[in-house]
Amino acid sequence: MQIQGQAALVTGGASGLGEATARELARLGAKVAVLDRNAELAEKVAADIGGVACPCDITDAASVTAALEKAAAAHGPARILMNVAGIGSAKRVVQRDGSAAPLEDFVRVININLIGSYNVSRLFAAACSKLPVLDNGERGVMMFTASVAAFDGQVGQQAYSASKAGLAGMTLPMARDLAQHAIRVCTVAPGLFATPLMKELPEAVQQSLAASIPFPPRLGKPEEFAELACHIVTNGHLNGEVIRLDGALRMAPR
Numbered sequence: 068m069q070i071q072g073q074a075a076l077v078t079g080g081a082s083g084l085g086e087a088t089a090r091e092l093a094r095l096g097a098k099v100a101v102l103d104r105n106a107e108l109a110e111k112v113a114a115d116i117g118g119v120a121c122p123c124d125i126t127d128a129a130s131v132t133a134a135l136e137k138a139a140a141a142h143g144p145a146r147i148l149m150n151v152a153g154i155g156s157a158k159r160v161v162q163r164d165g166s167a168a169p170l171e172d173f174v175r176v177i178n179i180n181l182i183g184s185y186n187v188s189r190l191f192a193a194a195c196s197k198l199p200v201l202d203n204g205e206r207g208v209m210m211f212t213a214s215v216a217a218f219d220g221q222v223g224q225q226a227y228s229a230s231k232a233g234l235a236g237m238t239l240p241m242a243r244d245l246a247q248h249a250i251r252v253c254t255v256a257p258g259l260f261a262t263p264l265m266k267e268l269p270e271a272v273q274q275s276l277a278a279s280i281p282f283p284p285r286l287g288k289p290e291e292f293a294e295l296a297c298h299i300v301t302n303g304h305l306n307g308e309v310i311r312l313d314g315a316l317r318m319a320p321r
């Protein structure tokens with residue numbers, strides 16, 4: 068699908084990989100709606116790229132419905148959805164004091180990363196399925212953001228890895244399900260990227276993480292993620308696939 072002129076939704080578009088994706092889509096001519104729970108940053112990014120900010124919580128059906136309505140009122144119906152919003156977490160199953168990890172932490176990560184992404188996708192897909200097909204036979208395309216932790220999660224990453232493995236597992240059935248509506252579905256599994264979260268770590272830790280990547284031995288640039296996200300939109304034969312973007316990184320146990 069050509070990006071020029073299309074309406075696109077980017078969750079997590081206020082920061083990091085989502086922000087880079089929103090900026091690249093806008094640079095390529097899309098009308099971009101920034102969906103994020105950080106309203107202030109969402110407004111800032113949207114103003115920068117001539118898009119619209121649609122503050123929302125991806126886990127909340129009413130909140131996402133209102134955000135999609137605001138986006139559609141500003142740009143028309145969306146044919147592109149980039150699910151990038153997510154949170155990290157690290158928690159040992161058995162805590163230092165011998166107690167079990169709190170269940171709420173596990174539930175919160177699954178709720179945002181997995182259920183939240185599904186929530187936005189189902190609402191986007193239902194609206195997109197009603198649009199006329201484009202000249203190339205497509206109606207729409209959506210992307211999920213997993214992580215290499217879906218495959219080689221580290222100590223303490225049970226919740227995070229399970230949430231991201233859930234997205235990887237959902238990719239093919241979602242693509243098969245939405246094939247009848249001519250909507251493609253792909254997932255990107257990033258390795259280690261230089262986002263605000265990562266930049267908060269001490270320089271020495273960042274360098275040691277970067278050195279663990281076979282090639283290139285540096286953190287990924289958010290622009291490289293955005294480039295792949297946009298390629299998924301333009302390459303009409305990419306569907307039902309989980310693509311690692313990690314410089315051949317395989318995470319060690321800790």
Ligand SMILES: NC(=O)c1ccc[n+]([C@@H]2O[C@H](COP(=O)([O-])OP(=O)(O)OC[C@H]3O[C@@H](n4cnc5c(N)ncnc54)[C@H](O)[C@@H]3O)[C@@H](O)[C@H]2O)c1
Nearest residue numbers: 079082083084103104105124125152153214257259260262
């Ligand atoms: N940075 C990395 O190295 C890396 C590696 C693998 C996967 N990822 C994944 O990429 C995605 C983006 O990560 P990032 O590093 O850019 O993080 P980030 O913290 O910079 O951006 C995440 C954005 O998601 C938003 N968000 C979180 N929960 C939300 C909710 N419930 N509703 C709406 N918005 C919400 C936040 O406000 C934030 O703006 C995440 O899903 C993360 O798991 C990142």
